[in-house]
Amino acid sequence: MPTLHRHEEEKYFVNAEGRKESVPSIHDPPSKELSVVVPSYNEEDRLPLMMDEALDYLEKRQKRDASFTYEVIVVNDGSKDQTEKVAMKYSKKYGSDKVRVLSLVKNRGKGGAVRMGVFSSRGRKILMADADGATKFADIEKVEEGNVSLNNNSLVCIPLQNQMAISCGSRAHLEKDSIAKRSYFRTLLMYGFHFLVWFLCVKEIRDTQCGFKLLTREAALRTFSTLHIERWAFDVELLYIAQCLRIPIAEVAVNWTEIEGSKLVPFWSWLQMGRDLLFIRLRYMTGAWQIE
Numbered sequence: 001m002p003t004l005h006r007h008e009e010e011k012y013f014v015n016a017e018g019r020k021e022s023v024p025s026i027h028d029p030p031s032k033e034l035s036v037v038v039p040s041y042n043e044e045d046r047l048p049l050m051m052d053e054a055l056d057y058l059e060k061r062q063k064r065d066a067s068f069t070y071e072v073i074v075v076n077d078g079s080k081d082q083t084e085k086v087a088m089k090y091s092k093k094y095g096s097d098k099v100r101v102l103s104l105v106k107n108r109g110k111g112g113a114v115r116m117g118v119f120s121s122r123g124r125k126i127l128m129a130d131a132d133g134a135t136k137f138a139d140i141e142k143v144e145e146g147n148v149s150l151n152n153n154s155l156v157c158i159p160l161q162n163q164m165a166i167s168c169g170s171r172a173h174l175e176k177d178s179i180a181k182r183s184y185f186r187t188l189l190m191y192g193f194h195f196l197v198w199f200l201c202v203k204e205i206r207d208t209q210c211g212f213k214l215l216t217r218e219a220a221l222r223t224f225s226t227l228h229i230e231r232w233a234f235d236v237e238l239l240y241i242a243q244c245l246r247i248p249i250a251e252v253a254v255n256w257t258e259i260e261g262s263k264l265v266p267f268w269s270w271l272q273m274g275r276d277l278l279f280i281r282l283r284y285m286t287g288a289w290q291i292e
Contacts, residue, residue: 001225001226001290001292002225002226002227002228004115004116004119006116007104007105009103009105010023010102010103010104010105010116011023013096013100013101013102013103013120014088014101015091015096016091016092016095016096017096021096023102023120024120024121024122025119025120026118026119026120026121026217026220026221026224027221028122030122030123030124030217031069031122032069032070032071032121032122032123032124033067033068033069033070033123033124033125034058034068034069034070034071034123034124034125034126034127035070035071035072035073035117035118035121035122035123035125035126035127036054036058036070036071036072036073036123036127036129037073037075037114037117037118037121037126037127037128037129038050038051038054038072038073038074038075038117038129038130038131039075039077039110039113039114039117039128039130039131040074040075040076040077040079040083040087040113040131041076041077041078041079041083041107041110041113042079042080042081042083043079043081043083043086043131043132044079044081044082044083044085044086046131046132046133046259047074047083047086047087047131048086049133050129050130050131050132050133050137051072051074051087051090051099053133053136053137054072054129054133054137055072055090055094055098055099057137057138057140058070058072058098059094070098070123071097071098071099071100071121071122071123072090072098072099072100073100073101073102073117073120073121074087074090074099074100074101074102074131075102075104075113075114075116075117076101076102076103076104077104077107077108077109077110077112077113078104078105078106078107078108079107084101084103087099087101088101100120102116102117102120104116108230109230109231109232109234110211110230110231110232110234111227111229111230111231111232111233111234111235111237111238112230112231112234114128114224114234115224115227115230115234118215118220118224119224121217121220123217124216124217125144125147125214125215125216125217126214126215126216126217126220127140127143127212127213127214127215128211128212128213128214128215129211129212130211130212132259133259134211134256134257134259135169135210135211135212135254135255135256136254136255136256139169139212139254139255140212140214142169142252142253142254143167143168143169143212143213143214143250143252143254144167144214145167145252146167146168146214146250146251146252147165147166147167147214147216147250149250150165150167150248150249150250163216163218164216164218164219164222164245164247164248165215165216165219165247165248165249165250166213166214166215166216166219166223166239166242166247166248166249166250167213167214167215167249167250167252168205168207168208168210168212168213168239168249168250168251168252169207169210169211169212169213169252169253169254169256170205170206170207170210170251170252170253170254171207171210171253171254171256172206172207172251172253192274193273193274194206196274196277197236197277200277200278200280200281201236201237201239201240201277201280201281202236202239202240202243204243204249204251205239205249205251206251207251208235208236208239209232209235209236210254210256211235212254213235213238219242219247222241222245222247222292223238223241223242223245223247224238225292226241226289226290226291226292227241228283228289229276229279229280231272231273231276232272232273232276233272233273233276233277233280236273236276236277236280237276237280240280240284241291244284244291245291
């Protein structure tokens with residue numbers, strides 16, 4: 001089983017008044033309806049658009065429904081630019097109860113950053129959302145409906161906070177259009193990766209890599225407690241663990257637009273992900289990695 005190591009500086013966040021506060025724990029009872037975890041590495045240019053859209057939606061939803069509470073956790077993944085400064089502006093504007101900035105001492109990778117944010121969250125539901133804003137934030141209602149349908153289909157009546165469900169945003173319906181815009185080489189890499197995911201790890205989900213996923217708190221605790229991969233392929237391990245634990249998973253079509261500035265390097269990132277897929281399969285098969 002993996003251990004979650006926090007440096008001393010990662011055990012607190014700085015609030016809007018500049019004071020240090022200890023980070024909460026996912027093991028605590030939820031105190032918010034929704035936590036939004038935004039992994040951010042060198043995102044000073046793209047983060048503002050995403051945050052503006054997300055907070056505009058969340059504030060309007062809160063005005064419509066006074067019982068709806070939320071927090072946005074921006075995980076600054078060892079950025080070398082002004083990502084932390086940009087994120088802190090939103091914390092000062094909306095207050096640190098709504099926007100929190102968790103800064104990591106060094107870059108852990110997207111999976112590592114999401115994991116740190118999830119384990120510092122207070123929400124009954126936890127949404128992973130990319131800093132580039134490629135998915136329309138209002139589509140959260142679609143993935144919420146996916147979770148609700150999973151819970152409604154459950155044959156076992158259990159308390160809501162203990163229910164486990166994962167709803168994945170999906171771009172699979174846009175695949176034909178995206179292929180027309182990609183080079184032959186990138187299309188070949190994409191098909192190769194999809195085949196490895198299907199063959200080695202996850203057979204039921206067509207798009208494992210969309211960074212827009214909603215988990216119930218219990219599902220997040222169970223899956224992220226077991227997660228080892230900290231780079232790009234962490235989504236695949238997350239869903240592999242969920243399948244092994246028989247956590248219900250829904251795949252929901254969302255609106256998606258490709259945003260310039262991706263950190264994914266076409267050949268080397270795909271190569272690294274392919275290697276990680278083999279590690280996932282082999283290490284769980286041999287018992288080197290355990291699912292609790």
